[in-house]
Amino acid sequence: MTAIPAEDSSVPTPGGYRSVLVVDDSAVQRAHAAQLCRDLGIELIYEACNGLEALDLLALLVLPPSLLVVDLEMPGMDGIEFIEQLHRRRVGFPVLIVSSREQILLDSVCTLGVELGLPMVATLRKPLTLERLRETLHSALPVRSTQARPVLPRVSASDLDSALRQGLLQVHYQPKVDIRSGLLRGVEALARWTHPELGPIAPDQFIPLAEREGLIGPLTIAVTEQALAQAAAWRSHGLSVSLAINLSPKLLECQDLVEQVTDRVATHGLEHHQIVMEITESSLSTRLGVALTRLTRLRLRGFGLSIDDYGTGFSSMQQLARIPFTELKIDRSFVCGAQQRPHLQVILRSALEMCRQLGLVSVAEGIETLEDWRLLQTLGCDIGQGWLIGRPMPGEALYAWVRQHRERLPELRAH
Structure with a gap:
């Protein structure tokens, strides 16, 4: 697990995200996503090779990430299990799913996250590009479940x-x-x-x-x-x-x-x-x-x-x-x-x-x-x-x- 500071912190970041945790078992894909985040001006980038490592890292960080970029297919703990663990531990960081799997599967995982109450940003298919990542972070607002409702006033x-x-x-x-x-x-x-x-x-x-x-x-x-x-x-x-x-x-x-x-x-x-x-x-x-x-x-x-x-x-x-x-x-x-x-x-x-x-x-x-x-x-x-x-x-x-x-x-x- 590593933290990589951005080279230029003066660049405006899309969506206001200032720090990112990239969770991907592929070192090449992880480095690629990290580089794209640096190109977007994101100041702090963390990396983890699977869900277990990401959870351990999140428990230790003093400055937590403002966005999680998560792959689905990973050994030890895959992306779906990781999302479930975020829900159980009441960790509410915005999540962006990035995977090479078919879009309908990605959408189902996004729906799962929303139903669990997590703020899901979007889904993107690999290979990840700078333009698509910039556009998504600029335009996509985290979607939360409508099932979690405030306490309603009691009326008779x-x-x-x-x-x-x-x-x-x-x-x-x-x-x-x-x-x-x-x-x-x-x-x-x-x-x-x-x-x-x-x-x-x-x-x-x-x-x-x-x-x-x-x-x-x-x-x-x-x-x-x-x-x-x-x-x-x-x-x-x-x-x-x-x-x-x-x-x-x-x-x-x-x-x-x-x-x-x-x-x-x-x-x-x-x-x-x-x-x-x-x-x-x-x-x-x-x-x-x-x-x-x-x-x-x-x-x-x-x-x-x-x-x-x-x-x-x-x-x-x-x-x-x-x-x-x-x-x-x-x-x-x-x-x-x-x-x-x-x-x-x-x-x-x-x-x-x-x-x-x-x-x-x-x-x-x-x-x-x-x-x-x-x-x-x-x-x-x-x-x-x-x-x-x-x-x-x-x-x-x-x-x-x-x-x-x-x-x-x-x-x-x-x-």
């Missing part, structure tokens, strides 16, 4: 019921845009709740609570009323967009669901075709006959039907064959980072081709980078949604977003 059914009665739940709207032209096509209505004492309550906390405690009906009605009123206000100002509303599986058992939705849309002077009801595919796994009755009646009246989070369940194809969906939303797990993951591109291409063959509108959610946006353009996706385009926002903020978004259209439009 009575808290939520009181919030609904007082009209404290608000609706935010996330834009959905045409991927070829960049033009606004619609928005998705998303419930938001700020508790007067506890602050913001996450939707994945209060929506399951509403479903468990029989409050999902009042919650959906509150969201729908606000969203329809906002859509009517937009239209009165010349902004006509489609409106996607999430429909809880619990509501599919409501006998007068179709009449309630129809009446509320008519009250606000909107057209049925402007409204898209989003249903997660997992919600259709039980009592299909009841769900099918409600959904086919909604479709018969002209409402759009979207299968949400497509690809996260086990019965996607079967549901598409049974229910008259008009739109398919591809889950963010197949979209985010797809430009760097060839096997995700295969899945995306397959889903989009199926949409074309079935005459469905394809919607990709979770678009965060321009690279993934360009990939979706190339593959022929119809609609895009994600932080690259816009985060969920209050209804009145959409006007300003539209004005600012116009300035981005030349960048977003297909070449």
Whole structure:
């Protein structure tokens, strides 16, 4: 194990990394990676020939590395075992995987690291080049697991019921845009709740609570009323967009669901075709006959039907064959980072081709980078949604977003 100081510490380092530990059993590959790091201006470079040696070194260092460059195939302790040991020892240094193995294996190791809570930077296939290393360290931010969540505030059914009665739940709207032209096509209505004492309550906390405690009906009605009123206000100002509303599986058992939705849309002077009801595919796994009755009646009246989070369940194809969906939303797990993951591109291409063959509108959610946006353009996706385009926002903020978004259209439009 050795530490090699950089020759010139004045060179700016990509990504802000000032020290690196290279873990590789090949002395030639290790020296090559170390030299590239020196060329990038990294001040301090450590080396280890396998995972065991790297762990021993990390335990001794006074100045720990800010980045680990790790090979996979090594004697004694391979790269995967090394990542597991980092997790067990609660060592949270950013990790860059560098290996000559196939990309799908590298991506799986990266996913493993994220699931274990490690900040995974990226994966690179050997031979490593200066340009690819510089670009990766400049652009790739460490990805951490979404499973490690902060302690959530404790809210009760009575808290939520009181919030609904007082009209404290608000609706935010996330834009959905045409991927070829960049033009606004619609928005998705998303419930938001700020508790007067506890602050913001996450939707994945209060929506399951509403479903468990029989409050999902009042919650959906509150969201729908606000969203329809906002859509009517937009239209009165010349902004006509489609409106996607999430429909809880619990509501599919409501006998007068179709009449309630129809009446509320008519009250606000909107057209049925402007409204898209989003249903997660997992919600259709039980009592299909009841769900099918409600959904086919909604479709018969002209409402759009979207299968949400497509690809996260086990019965996607079967549901598409049974229910008259008009739109398919591809889950963010197949979209985010797809430009760097060839096997995700295969899945995306397959889903989009199926949409074309079935005459469905394809919607990709979770678009965060321009690279993934360009990939979706190339593959022929119809609609895009994600932080690259816009985060969920209050209804009145959409006007300003539209004005600012116009300035981005030349960048977003297909070449």
